[in-house]
Amino acid sequence: MNDIKVLFRKMSKDARKPEYSHHDDSGADLFSVEEFVIEPGKIRLTHTGICMEFSKGVDAQIRPRSGLALKKGLTVVNTPGTIDAGYRGEICVALINLGKEKVEIFKGDRIAQIVFTPVYKAHFIEMLELSGDTDRGTGGFGHTG
Numbered sequence: 001m002n003d004i005k006v007l008f009r010k011m012s013k014d015a016r017k018p019e020y021s022h023h024d025d026s027g028a029d030l031f032s033v034e035e036f037v038i039e040p041g042k043i044r045l046t047h048t049g050i051c052m053e054f055s056k057g058v059d060a061q062i063r064p065r066s067g068l069a070l071k072k073g074l075t076v077v078n079t080p081g082t083i084d085a086g087y088r089g090e091i092c093v094a095l096i097n098l099g100k101e102k103v104e105i106f107k108g109d110r111i112a113q114i115v116f117t118p119v120y121k122a123h124f125i126e127m128l129e130l131s132g133d134t135d136r137g138t139g140g141f142g143h144t145g
Contacts, residue, residue: 004116007053011090014107015049018114027063027113030093035106038097043077046093046111054116056085061115062093068111073099076112085119 001024008017018028033049054060062081068074077094093112097103105111 004055004058006116008050009052010050012047012049016108018050027115029065029110030062030091030112030114032105032109032111033107035104038074038095038103038105040073040097040100040102043094043096046095046105048091048093048111051088051090052083053088054085057119058085058116059083059119060091061117062091063113063115065110065113068103072101072103073097074103080115083114 012033014033016031018030020028030048033047036044036046038044052060060083062076062079062083064075064079074095074097077096081094083091091114095105095111
């Protein structure tokens, strides 16, 4: 497992430091600083009350918590949400309720996970043709069944 240093600042008295539930988890939990209800089919921008600073060459991805998704239908709308290394604003999470019942969120509830990943910068080179045929070819979107 690779380690990086992530600096963070609390923007709210109710903010909590992201936490790993287990020592070998890849995602650290993010916590709500608000109390609210999300009705079925509705989207809510949820505040964590923290901002971060981390190394260039890394991005942070906001991902759903599997338990919330399975049990309540609550997930991250733009999953994974991307936080670039140069962003210094508050970390917010766009949640959507895909379930059939309203979901209540309380201050301190775990609402999403944050995962840090390496970034590769692409250098795009236009070609008239790409290299030879592959087994996959141009098939996509379920073409294999």
